[in-house]
Amino acid sequence: MIKVEQLRVRFGDNEVVKGVSIHVPAGGSFGIVGESGSGKSTVLRALSGLNDAWTGNITIDGQSVGPRRNRAFFQKVQMVFQDPYGSLHPRQTIDRILSEPLLVHGIGDIERRIETALAEVALPSAARFRYPHQLSGGQRQRVAIARALIAEPEILLLDEPTSALDVSVQAEILNLLADLRERRQLTYILVSHNLAVVSHLCPTVGVMLGGQMVEVISAEDLRAGKTQHPHTSELRALSVGLEEPA
Amino acid sequence: MLVDIQNLRVSFATRTGTFEAVRGVSFKIGTEKLGIVGESGSGKSLTARALMRLLPPNARIDADRLNFDGTDILKADERTMRGIRGKRAGFILQDPKYSLNPVMTIGRQVAESWRQHKGGSRKQALEAAVDLLDQVRIRDPRRVCDLYPHEVSGGMGQRVMIAMMLAPDPALLIADEPTSALDATVQAEILRLMEDLVSKRGMGLILISHDLPLVSHFCDRVAVMYAGHVMEELSAGTLAQAKHPYTKGLLNCLPSLTHPKPRLPVLTRDAAWLQS
């Protein structure tokens, strides 16, 4: 479904993604973890068409995509951004933010879809007529997830989608994502610094460091500690250390 | 007592009536690390903002007591508050990139905040900024100094905010989700830095976080919030043995790397939690 070959991205003379390759089958989920600043968000942005200064090959659903994307692409691929505040229009109510993708893609039944989308991400209906600044951090993050899901995309690119959620809402969102994958064959790439979250949803995990994907490992091997690269081992050790009681 | 909050209430007038976001929160802190965990939307950030009087204009705030380091925050004038914010109390906001000035380079912002507290020349301040960014483990700090906020990653933005708090020597640091975008290696380093500030400078810390294991390992005490109330307060190391059904429910929802579950349990909320 998603095939990325030798992706490179540079800003000026600073190359921040240095030849990254990712393969995700339809209905599959690929997780990306790694050092802060290693280029995870930059990879997702290039994939979603928000950055056109990349080289390499990106194929989606068998079709090679260039820097410019058309409307059909945006119906197929949606992204949840790392900072929900910046990605939500400050002067639009949540109602407007959620109706926009439906209007753009000519999808009807707006009323019911908005109600469903809010309920799926456990937001109270009272949130519907508020503005983003009138919500808490985690509520804004849920609006961003609802907006990405509402037009029923086939591919979802998720950048730290649960970083601002308490673990009960996080569990509901992760279950929802797993259900959608089962029901609609949704394909995910999930970036998160939380190894437990990533390995819960993704059978395969890529580890990034300094613009490179230094290891691709199965969730099973990651759990079992069969890591190859020192960065993976370090991330795992710290995560396991925290799981032990204080 | 550094912070003394008794029966704090924050509410908003909305089209459909009054919305009570914080409904009688009380806690005290001294030279120690208090963690605040709990439901998204339960009033954690608003509680912290109330203490700094950084609430939106339509918010109504009430308390039997709201004291910071001997100052009555409810009665203090704006000048006193300016002397507290960013000086005697540091505040790392949730959504750090939106608290930074979008049209000023990272280096200049960190340098200016350093200079406000330590004085010195511009050049010295810029050198200090490079050093502060290095302390928060930002790679290639000289290059990053020339970037604008939209050009740094999520976790770099968080660390820039933390770097700006290292200069002023505050008595209290309020950190709202300061490490939510950091990988575990950088997070460990940042926590070490904060630990240093608390123990060496005798600072108090309020750490708001959704990361229960982290709070349990790092803090001294934890307050668990739900729907505008503190449900229970306990010593951080005993979080795993919490008694309150909400806290127990939360812990149960955690995914685990070493003990995977095919489907995550979710929380069944109980109206009775809000009764007592």
Ligand SMILES: Nc1ncnc2c1ncn2[C@@H]1O[C@H](COP(=O)(O)OP(=O)(O)OP(=O)(O)O)[C@@H](O)[C@H]1O
């Ligand atoms: N618009 C830009 N101009 C210049 N440099 C940029 C720009 N966007 C990103 N970078 C740089 O690219 C690098 C990778 O950033 P990216 O946001 O992809 O990291 P990340 O892995 O998502 O980190 P985090 O986990 O902290 O979110 C960083 O060094 C960042 O400063």
Ligand SMILES: Nc1ncnc2c1ncn2[C@@H]1O[C@H](COP(=O)(O)OP(=O)(O)OP(=O)(O)O)[C@@H](O)[C@H]1O
């Ligand atoms: N300006 C506002 N107007 C109306 N309601 C608001 C406003 N700001 C916040 N709220 C509401 O107050 C409640 C508490 O918000 P707060 O930001 O303190 O939550 P939080 O505990 O920090 O949550 P999170 O973990 O998601 O950041 C939320 O339900 C939010 O929707």
Ligand SMILES: [Mg+2]
């Ligand atoms: Mg990122």
Ligand SMILES: [Mg+2]
């Ligand atoms: Mg908050």
